[in-house]
Amino acid sequence: MAVPTNSPLGNALRGGRRISEIAVTVSGIVMALMVVHVVADVGLRYLSGVPLSGTTEIVSRYYMVTLIFLPIAFVHVTDQNICASLVSDMLSAKSRVLLDCLTSLLMVVFGVLLAWRTGAEALRATGINEQIQTAAFFLPTWPSRWIPVLAMGLLVIVSGLGLAVDIERFIRHDIPDGPDPDRDEKKVTSL
Amino acid sequence: DNLRYNTFMPPLAIEATEAQAFFDGLAEETDGGLETQVFVGGQMLGGQATLGGIRDRLVDGGFIVPTLNSSEIPHVAMLPELLPFADNFWAAAGATNETMMLNCEECIADLERQNAVWLGGHAASPWYMMCARPIDEFADLSGKKVRVTGGFAVRLVNALGAVPVALPASEVGPALQQGQVDCAVGNLAWLDTLGLIDSVRGIVDQPIGSYHGLGEFIFNRDTVDGLDEANREALLAAIPGRIAQISKTYADQEASARAAGEEKGIVFWQPDEAYNAAMEEFRAHELEAVANDIVQLGGSENAQEIVQQHIDTLERWNGLVQGVEGDVEGFTALLEQEIFSKLER
Amino acid sequence: MGIALLLIALRVPIGLALGLVAFVGIAVVTSWNAAFSILSLIPFETAANWELSAIPMFLLMGALAFRSGLTTSLFDAARLWLGWLPGGVAVATNFACAGFAAASGSSLATTLTMGRIALPEMRKTGYDMGLATGVVASAGTLGSLIPPSVLMILIGVFAQTSIIKLFVAGIIPGLLSAVAFAAMIIVRARLRPGLAPGAVEKTDLRTKLVATAGIWPLPVLILGVIGGIYSGIVTATEAGAFGAALTFVIALANRTLSWKVVKESFWDALVGTATLFFIVLGAVLLTRFLAFSGLPMFLAQLITDADVSPLGVILLAGACYLVLGMFLDPLGLLFLTLPIMLPMFKTVGLDLTLMGVLIVKFVEIGLMSPPVGLNVFAVKSLVGSDVPLTTIFKGVLWFLVVDLLVIGLLIAFPGITLFLPRVMGL
Numbered sequence: 007m008a009v010p011t012n013s014p015l016g017n018a019l020r021g022g023r024r025i026s027e028i029a030v031t032v033s034g035i036v037m038a039l040m041v042v043h044v045v046a047d048v049g050l051r052y053l054s055g056v057p058l059s060g061t062t063e064i065v066s067r068y069y070m071v072t073l074i075f076l077p078i079a080f081v082h083v084t085d086q087n088i089c090a091s092l093v094s095d096m097l098s099a100k101s102r103v104l105l106d107c108l109t110s111l112l113m114v115v116f117g118v119l120l121a122w123r124t125g126a127e128a129l130r131a132t133g134i135n136e137q138i139q140t141a142a143f144f145l146p147t148w149p150s151r152w153i154p155v156l157a158m159g160l161l162v163i164v165s166g167l168g169l170a171v172d173i174e175r176f177i178r179h180d181i182p183d184g185p186d187p188d189r190d191e192k193k194v195t196s197l
Numbered sequence: 198d199n200l201r202y203n204t205f206m207p208p209l210a211i212e213a214t215e216a217q218a219f220f221d222g223l224a225e226e227t228d229g230g231l232e233t234q235v236f237v238g239g240q241m242l243g244g245q246a247t248l249g250g251i252r253d254r255l256v257d258g259g260f261i262v263p264t265l266n267s268s269e270i271p272h273v274a275m276l277p278e279l280l281p282f283a284d285n286f287w288a289a290a291g292a293t294n295e296t297m298m299l300n301c302e303e304c305i306a307d308l309e310r311q312n313a314v315w316l317g318g319h320a321a322s323p324w325y326m327m328c329a330r331p332i333d334e335f336a337d338l339s340g341k342k343v344r345v346t347g348g349f350a351v352r353l354v355n356a357l358g359a360v361p362v363a364l365p366a367s368e369v370g371p372a373l374q375q376g377q378v379d380c381a382v383g384n385l386a387w388l389d390t391l392g393l394i395d396s397v398r399g400i401v402d403q404p405i406g407s408y409h410g411l412g413e414f415i416f417n418r419d420t421v422d423g424l425d426e427a428n429r430e431a432l433l434a435a436i437p438g439r440i441a442q443i444s445k446t447y448a449d450q451e452a453s454a455r456a457a458g459e460e461k462g463i464v465f466w467q468p469d470e471a472y473n474a475a476m477e478e479f480r481a482h483e484l485e486a487v488a489n490d491i492v493q494l495g496g497s498e499n500a501q502e503i504v505q506q507h508i509d510t511l512e513r514w515n516g517l518v519q520g521v522e523g524d525v526e527g528f529t530a531l532l533e534q535e536i537f538s539k540l541e542r
Numbered sequence: 543m544g545i546a547l548l549l550i551a552l553r554v555p556i557g558l559a560l561g562l563v564a565f566v567g568i569a570v571v572t573s574w575n576a577a578f579s580i581l582s583l584i585p586f587e588t589a590a591n592w593e594l595s596a597i598p599m600f601l602l603m604g605a606l607a608f609r610s611g612l613t614t615s616l617f618d619a620a621r622l623w624l625g626w627l628p629g630g631v632a633v634a635t636n637f638a639c640a641g642f643a644a645a646s647g648s649s650l651a652t653t654l655t656m657g658r659i660a661l662p663e664m665r666k667t668g669y670d671m672g673l674a675t676g677v678v679a680s681a682g683t684l685g686s687l688i689p690p691s692v693l694m695i696l697i698g699v700f701a702q703t704s705i706i707k708l709f710v711a712g713i714i715p716g717l718l719s720a721v722a723f724a725a726m727i728i729v730r731a732r733l734r735p736g737l738a739p740g741a742v743e744k745t746d747l748r749t750k751l752v753a754t755a756g757i758w759p760l761p762v763l764i765l766g767v768i769g770g771i772y773s774g775i776v777t778a779t780e781a782g783a784f785g786a787a788l789t790f791v792i793a794l795a796n797r798t799l800s801w802k803v804v805k806e807s808f809w810d811a812l813v814g815t816a817t818l819f820f821i822v823l824g825a826v827l828l829t830r831f832l833a834f835s836g837l838p839m840f841l842a843q844l845i846t847d848a849d850v851s852p853l854g855v856i857l858l859a860g861a862c863y864l865v866l867g868m869f870l871d872p873l874g875l876l877f878l879t880l881p882i883m884l885p886m887f888k889t890v891g892l893d894l895t896l897m898g899v900l901i902v903k904f905v906e907i908g909l910m911s912p913p914v915g916l917n918v919f920a921v922k923s924l925v926g927s928d929v930p931l932t933t934i935f936k937g938v939l940w941f942l943v944v945d946l947l948v949i950g951l952l953i954a955f956p957g958i959t960l961f962l963p964r965v966m967g968l
């Protein structure tokens with residue numbers, strides 16, 4: 007979404023975007039860890055006959071949950087979610103801002119719902135000190151329950167700010183003609 | 198009344214087909230008074246989430262594997278861990294329900310905290326050691342990579358001098374075929390259901406024990422309390438018969454898998470003394486190990502007593518089931534006499 | 543469902559539209575409590591999955607292969623060898639997709655990886671963008687048919703049938719589809735030269751051989767991954783991470799790896815994973831709504847009542863997949879239908895390996911069919927706004943027809959699918 011340079015809201019949104027970029031970077035480190043961890047497990051099993059214990063559990067509970075949830079806020083704030091622009095291509099710039107508002111609003115609602123529900127689940131898991139038994143040790147799993155809560159919290163912040171910025175632009179009639187410059191930027195990183 | 202029931206087992210697995218048959222029969226018996234929507238496979242909830250779904254009353258009942266929720270229900274989760282003490286799976290089915298419904302207060306309390314109640318459970322046909330190569334002597338198992346899940350099974354594999362490897366069930370077949378693992382520990386039916394018959398060439402012909410404490414009929418307490426009187430009676434009355442039927446189906450499945458294996462030329466190796474000695478040695482330390490697991494998971498400090506009581510119950514049922522193994526009506530009657538008639542309704 | 547489509551048409555992200563509609567739908571047909579419970583349990587459970595971990599890993603592998611130039615050389619070599627054909631670049635794209643499919647477990651990743659290279663090339667040579675985008679979106683589906691395949695892993699888990707057997711069974715149908723696509727492109731390009739106006743390149747054998755020698759990293763990668771799976775070093779799920787690591791090493795050896803390449807590859811794979819799974823989350827929630835609504839039961843009843851012959855079951859199942867596939871993503875579709883379909887297949891005595899391959903074919907058509915066609919959306923994300931979605935869907939239509947013919951062949955001659963597993967003693 008377009009970020010105005012001259013408003014406090016715009017600055018806040020830029021800050022949110024920066025944080026969501028950091029979240030992607032963290033996910034990148036986790037992804038690299040995942041490659042190394044799985045390959046180390048395979049290598050040890052093949053070479054020494056003794057595999058690492060707990061690989062499947064750590065991969066599914068920690069790495070996968072991070073990779074899937076943490077970059078969502080960034081994907082939203084850079085407008086890279088997969089959507090169909092069948093109708094909206096035909097609309098005016100002003101109506102498109104309205105559609106952006108609708109998307110941001112729905113994203114806030116969805117994010118709040120998910121943050122609340124996964125948060126309740128995280129609290130419960132923390133309360134019982136949730137863990138699973140792997141081949142050699144008990145792996146605490148309750149911390150991983152907080153990953154979606156964090157990710158959805160971040161999503162709510164950036165989509166809420168995005169909504170506010172879009173509303174402000176709509177009210178001030180601050181809508182640029184022609185294509186949104188940020189839209190082209192997304193092609194660079196898209197999928 | 199309209200109920201929703203979840204089993205995460207694949208649609209063709211015994212737990213799923215039997216649940217479907219059970220609720221179909223119940224609908225018929227109550228003339229449509231008790232209808233149940235049955236979700237199988239990954240349609241609704243997975244194995245770990247089922248208990249949460251029952252707690253939230255997202256579904257009214259479901260099938261749970263206690264090990265998957267060992268943090269929520271640490272005492273219930275001990276039952277499957279005592280597999281090495283359950284040679285006879287008919288006995289294990291009986292002991293499962295006696296422990297869960299009459300003897301183990303901590304287990305009942307575990308489920309109560311999840312707003313759930315145990316209405317009936319079963320035991321699977323026993324585990325065997327199945328290997329890609331024939332086995333000639335105990336030493337052959339030394340250093341073999343063996344697929345298992347769960348802490349106790351890891352201890353077991355270590356006790357046999359082999360190396361435990363964790364893999365999802367779905368990968369067992371290919372992994373055996375290609376040598377990521379040399380052996381898998383599981384029930385004989387896997388020869389058919391997981392396609393192991395193509396890769397297994399040798400089986401240790403002695404049951405390691407039955408995976409029991411499987412919660413086929415775990416229900417939300419409010420649901421059960423809120424049921425129409427006649428419907429509740431019908432539901433509870435039908436359960437012992439279905440448990441017996443599940444046991445029979447497991448027995449038949451095991452027999453046909455064994456026959457198919459023999460026909461395919463799989464060598465069923467009669468274990469030697471060294472093997473038996475290693476198993477004895479292993480069992481001797483298990484009581485304490487399982488009790489430690491319970492404590493580690495936040496369960497009662499009296500864990501050893503609880504574990505001992507279940508082992509004794511298993512023992513008792515070994516005697517009780519003599520003469521009714523394979524006999525659905527006889528086993529149903531036994532379950533009713535020993536457990537279900539003693540419940541407060 | 544209608545509301546979901548309306549929201550999607552209004553440019554609401556697909557995952558968001560599906561998820562919200564599912565949430566409200568569950569609340570309406572059951573209760574708000576149930577809907578809240580679903581949100582507590584399902585998203586985490588869907589994400590925390592070992593088998594699905596192959597997907598981000600295969601995406602990373604594809605991104606690394608692309609960013610370090612490995613796929614470009616494959617495409618270049620294919621173009622040199624096949625460029626003389628009518629529609630040569632499209633045919634080359636098609637076979638390059640088939641080649642990359644052998645290293646990629648996902649259709650989407652195959653489409654995105656090859657599309658990045660082939661689409662600019664075809665645009666430059668003046669190809670009709672319908673054909674260009676169509677071949678990428680369609681041949682990308684080979685990614686799931688030619689092993690390794692995430693879909694087959696999931697089907698194998700559900701059907702309790704051997705995954706390796708499914709993998710092997712997919713090879714010939716995959717190659718058959720690739721050849722059929724190529725034949726269709728050649729015939730169309732011959733009949734309407736305007737579709738593919740690229741100059742017929744004449745290159746001498748030496749140039750071709752040099753170019754072919756330059757593609758060594760990719761065959762090494764493919765052989766490494768396939769060899770790793772079939773020799774038993776890695777499982778089908780581990781193959782993703784193994785492949786990503788191998789690509790890293792090969793690119794390092796090929797001196798095409800830089801910090802920038804690594805950073806961009808990870809960024810691509812992460813954004814790809816999140817966008818893909820955001821839709822998966824929405825679709826999985828939708829399947830829960832549909833399950834509550836009883837639609838799957840209704841369909842099962844419909845099929846049982848209509849016919850009991852095996853062929854009838856296949857055709858009706860196929861019809862179901864085609865209709866549902868219009869709206870649902872592959873994973874959602876699988877989770878929704880397999881619990882109903884499998885017992886039915888078993889009842890009428892159909893071979894589950896054959897059906898597994900057919901289901902992959904059916905599900906893949908859903909990736910290409912409007913209005914929700916993930917492969918088409920993926921291609922759309924690669925081309926600018928000057929190629930509307932409708933053009934891509936029209937371009938894909940030809941491939942859809944060919945796919946239906948191939949499915950007809952697979953149904954009529956089960957041996958095509960079952961021959962290879964039988965020969966290999968699986």
Ligand code: NA
Binds near residue numbers: 645686688
């Ligand atoms: Na593939």
Ligand code: NA
Binds near residue numbers: 868870913914916
């Ligand atoms: Na579609």
